Amino acid sequence: MDFRNRDVVSIKDFSKSEMDYILRYAKKMIPYARGERHADVMHGKILASLFFEPSTRTRLSFECAMNRLGGRVIGFADPGATSQRKGESLADTIRMADAYSDIIVIRHPQEGSARLAAEFAASPILNAGDGAGRHPTQCLLDMFTIVMEKKRIKGNRIVLLGDLKYGRTVHSLAYALSLFGAELVFVSPESLRMPKEVIEECREFGVDPVSTSNLERAIRDADVLYVTRIQKERFPDAAEYNRVVGTYRIDADLLRHAREDLIIMHPLPRVTEIDPEVDKTPHAVYFKQAFNGVPVRMALLSLIAGGRKI
Ligand code: CP
Numbered sequence: 001m002d003f004r005n006r007d008v009v010s011i012k013d014f015s016k017s018e019m020d021y022i023l024r025y026a027k028k029m030i031p032y033a034r035g036e037r038h039a040d041v042m043h044g045k046i047l048a049s050l051f052f053e054p055s056t057r058t059r060l061s062f063e064c065a066m067n068r069l070g071g072r073v074i075g076f077a078d079p080g081a082t083s084q085r086k087g088e089s090l091a092d093t094i095r096m097a098d099a100y101s102d103i104i105v106i107r108h109p110q111e112g113s114a115r116l117a118a119e120f121a122a123s124p125i126l127n128a129g130d131g132a133g134r135h136p137t138q139c140l141l142d143m144f145t146i147v148m149e150k151k152r153i154k155g156n157r158i159v160l161l162g163d164l165k166y167g168r169t170v171h172s173l174a175y176a177l178s179l180f181g182a183e184l185v186f187v188s189p190e191s192l193r194m195p196k197e198v199i200e201e202c203r204e205f206g207v208d209p210v211s212t213s214n215l216e217r218a219i220r221d222a223d224v225l226y227v228t229r230i231q232k233e234r235f236p237d238a239a240e241y242n243r244v245v246g247t248y249r250i251d252a253d254l255l256r257h258a259r260e261d262l263i264i265m266h267p268l269p270r271v272t273e274i275d276p277e278v279d280k281t282p283h284a285v286y287f288k289q290a291f292n293g294v295p296v297r298m299a300l301l302s303l304i305a306g307g308r309k310i
Contacts (some may be wrong), residue, residue: 003303007118007125011136011172016179020298023144028310029295029302032068042071047203048101049075050093051128052084052108057268058128058138061293062105065301070295073275074100095119103305105131124304132166132234138267141296143180145289148225149263154181159218160246161187162228162273166235169267171198172227174209185218189244205206216246219258220304223248225283227266227273251275255283263288279290284297 001021007013020052033043045124047066051059055077063073071274073173075097076082090113096120097104106117107128114127124264129135146153158177160170174194177184184202186194186209193211202209212218219225227250235241242280250273252265278284302309 009114010134011139026296026299031295040070042069045071046101048097051077052079053125065297103190118273135168141292156184156223158224159185159222163230165192167228178205178207186211265308
């Protein structure tokens with residue numbers, strides 16, 4: 001299987017067997033991600049980390065992954081401190097990062113920006129989130145977390161909750177989970193339903209997702225509850241946001257309806273949708289999930305731009 005120099009703009013850039021391979025390789029990376037073992041497979045390579053939008057996990061875990069593999073990182077987390085302030089185009093910014101690095105990670109508020117970056121860069125582009133579009137490396141680490149916690153994806157009943165309309169993580173995830181044979185339940189306010197085209201894609205893999213607003217009923221027989229934040233920054237209209245914010249909250253009272261082995265995931269950041277009391281329960285795996293970003297991104301960096309494999 002050859003991943004060298006490939007762009008990762010969408011999870012659909014990978015076949016099922018390639019995703020399987022990445023997940024297995026990421027498992028091997030865990031001791032390296034924890035710093036217990038060392039392998040300089042990115043020695044001499046430079047990652048350009050271009051974040052035009054705020055990020056904690058994606059940026060830091062990519063940078064951690066590159067450092068753990070012996071590579072170096074350049075870039076910015078504040079586009080206001082770049083020549084974009086002087087009117088430089090995204091295409092020219094990408095051309096410059098391409099000249100200074102071997103692999104580029106980009107997060108940008110505009111849907112399609114990572115695809116555009118891939119057109120202007122010879123180096124591989126890794127999409128770290130393009131507006132309400134795609135977030136493929138989040139999707140891989142979410143799948144990795146389910147495999148680590150539940151052994152497999154197939155046959156698990158997975159509830160995707162929250163902002164299913166604008167949430168970029170749930171679109172990629174619904175596609176990938178269907179490909180791997182999960183059962184899907186979509187829970188959201190009426191106005192934030194999963195887009196029809198995503199549901200159609202699930203059906204192409206023989207999965208017929210249930211859509212509902214009733215969370216209490218949906219979690220009764222769920223194996224995985226994947227919670228998302230209602231993303232204020234994606235709403236074109238503040239009134240629409242105010243109508244739906246706070247619709248769902250995961251707390252001890254709700255979890256009385258859940259199975260003992262339910263795991264709760266969240267791409268984070270969370271705001272009010274999960275009571276901090278839930279953090280101490282065995283259901284909560286969202287901080288482990290965030291750590292899993294490191295081995296998964298190490299696997300990708302090493303497969304795409306590394307000198308040799310571990
Ligand atoms: N999950 C995620 O993308 O988190 P950040 O926005 O902090 O990178």
